[in-house]
Amino acid sequence: MGRVYNFSAGPAVLPEEVLKEAAEEMLDYRGTGMSVMEMSHRSKAYEEIIQTAEQDLRDLMNIPDNYKVLFLQGGASQQFAMIPMNLMKNGVADYIITGQWAKKAYQEAKLYGQANAIASSADKTFSYIPDCSDLPISENADYVYICENNTIYGTKYKTLPNTKGKTLVADVSSCFLSEPVDVTKYGVIYGGVQKNIGPAGVVIVIIREDLITEDVLPGTPTMLRY
Amino acid sequence: MGRVYNFSAGPAVLPEEVLKEAAEEMLDYRGTGMSVMEMSHRSKAYEEIIQTAEQDLRDLMNIPDNYKVLFLQGGASQQFAMIPMNLMKNGVADYIITGQWAKKAYQEAKLYGQANAIASSADKTFSYIPDCSDLPISENADYVYICENNTIYGTKYKTLPNTKGKTLVADVSSCFLSEPVDVTKYGVIYGGVQKNIGPAGVVIVIIREDLITEDVLPGTPTMLRY
Structure with missing residues (x-):
């Protein structure tokens, strides 16, 4: 069975390349030896994730x-x-x-x-x-x-x-x-x-x-x- | 690099078999054609997830x-x-x-x-x-x-x-x-x-x-x- 494109009003479809990247990084996020779900919110790796997410949004919306x-x-x-x-x-x-x-x-x-x-x-x-x-x-x-x-x-x-x-x-x-x-x-x-x-x-x-x-x-x- | 065992006081290490299962299901959760993150909270597939989670906890803790x-x-x-x-x-x-x-x-x-x-x-x-x-x-x-x-x-x-x-x-x-x-x-x-x-x-x-x-x-x- 292939991927389903969900048009429903609630949660929506996510880009396949994003899901693939998330799957690949599940046991080792960029050499940290752990999943994003296992790391401290105070770690450098996570800090970069949240700061990049914010910056991307700032750039996209010119905030x-x-x-x-x-x-x-x-x-x-x-x-x-x-x-x-x-x-x-x-x-x-x-x-x-x-x-x-x-x-x-x-x-x-x-x-x-x-x-x-x-x-x-x-x-x-x-x-x-x-x-x-x-x-x-x-x-x-x-x-x-x-x-x-x-x-x-x-x-x-x-x-x-x-x-x-x-x-x-x-x-x-x-x-x-x-x-x-x-x-x-x-x-x-x-x-x-x-x-x-x-x-x-x-x-x-x-x-x-x-x-x-x-x-x-x-x-x-x-x-x-x- | 191998997996790191995180002993820190915050978020903790997750079982490898759980992470592997999550990675494998990332693009297609049990034949639904979508990730868990893409499905409606009202869907049958999700309903089973949340009900099973609750039942597991009830069994473990004898709630x-x-x-x-x-x-x-x-x-x-x-x-x-x-x-x-x-x-x-x-x-x-x-x-x-x-x-x-x-x-x-x-x-x-x-x-x-x-x-x-x-x-x-x-x-x-x-x-x-x-x-x-x-x-x-x-x-x-x-x-x-x-x-x-x-x-x-x-x-x-x-x-x-x-x-x-x-x-x-x-x-x-x-x-x-x-x-x-x-x-x-x-x-x-x-x-x-x-x-x-x-x-x-x-x-x-x-x-x-x-x-x-x-x-x-x-x-x-x-x-x-x-």
């Missing part, structure tokens, strides 16, 4: 130096909580609801402050992206949240919302690395890697460094602070 | 049916927050401090309620396990917390603390599966798998099912609820 790149666990769903816990300084955020994932993020944010649904396409089963050129952005909104691509409904933002100067936070799980983006237009770009970048289990968060502060909501777990 | 086995992310450090967020119904927990990891768990618990250090071996650089036969367990303690094995200091509980009927929660990251245990003596047994069970990235939580409730602390992220 400016004042943005941090974080490789995290917990999936996009954990970001639904981490974003308000870390960014809701005023306790207010505006959400644009274009599908189930944006809705889940919005509902989670309500646990932490005033989350406003400032636009939605729920009226037509999320079959379109609302006009976002002049939305009622809250005066004290800490951020405006979007899910940039909505696989289930086949919709994608063609232009980013006019946030009227507020920080834009975008879940790009299903369009990550699929086209050139101007990172400077976002405060946070994040997504699970399982569709476009690698195997399931990692979420990448690209965040402007001034958004990373000690001033998080009370009760934010240490491991959930950017 | 009773009224305990759930959870495979989670975030490491033991994320459990330091999840435990109080999920179990502190009275807002009180007792901690026995036998090393840096117990201390970190204790400090994290203080974010969520009254965490009491009811015993400690900090006076002699954690070189011993305190006498835990008659500790001042708090009357309304939701649980008593220990780190069962302390690699850095070379100490391990030979007998479990007398919790006077309170739920025992134990971090067993560095002694997981190293000897027979009576699961029924614990409310929660948890640990990172990277030392004794598998590659880094997963934490296993074995939890008595009556401890899993909807009644969690306000602000507990959805993904952090047992």
Whole structure:
């Protein structure tokens, strides 16, 4: 039996040359005498792996130096909580609801402050992206949240919302690395890697460094602070 | 160069036959035509993997049916927050401090309620396990917390603390599966798998099912609820 090309919405197919390389290095990663899975996260060999991964992403997306790149666990769903816990300084955020994932993020944010649904396409089963050129952005909104691509409904933002100067936070799980983006237009770009970048289990968060502060909501777990 | 046997305190050596099997299955897991890393978490092939993993652990540890086995992310450090967020119904927990990891768990618990250090071996650089036969367990303690094995200091509980009927929660990251245990003596047994069970990235939580409730602390992220 040959290789199957998996088109499903979840975890996606990986390049054969990558899988072959991983298989070949399984018992001895580049002369270290061990698998990547056996080495210390403080070892030189691993340090080079993670630094190269970050640099490759920085090169591909042209990520400016004042943005941090974080490789995290917990999936996009954990970001639904981490974003308000870390960014809701005023306790207010505006959400644009274009599908189930944006809705889940919005509902989670309500646990932490005033989350406003400032636009939605729920009226037509999320079959379109609302006009976002002049939305009622809250005066004290800490951020405006979007899910940039909505696989289930086949919709994608063609232009980013006019946030009227507020920080834009975008879940790009299903369009990550699929086209050139101007990172400077976002405060946070994040997504699970399982569709476009690698195997399931990692979420990448690209965040402007001034958004990373000690001033998080009370009760934010240490491991959930950017 | 031959294989290196890694004795370090962090991620440990994996069995060669396991690595070989993983390498051989990298492009085609048992005739599915794809790698494990490419398949849906809802597929039959993956369902069998996770169910077999759970059953193997249940068999090895003789885990009773009224305990759930959870495979989670975030490491033991994320459990330091999840435990109080999920179990502190009275807002009180007792901690026995036998090393840096117990201390970190204790400090994290203080974010969520009254965490009491009811015993400690900090006076002699954690070189011993305190006498835990008659500790001042708090009357309304939701649980008593220990780190069962302390690699850095070379100490391990030979007998479990007398919790006077309170739920025992134990971090067993560095002694997981190293000897027979009576699961029924614990409310929660948890640990990172990277030392004794598998590659880094997963934490296993074995939890008595009556401890899993909807009644969690306000602000507990959805993904952090047992």
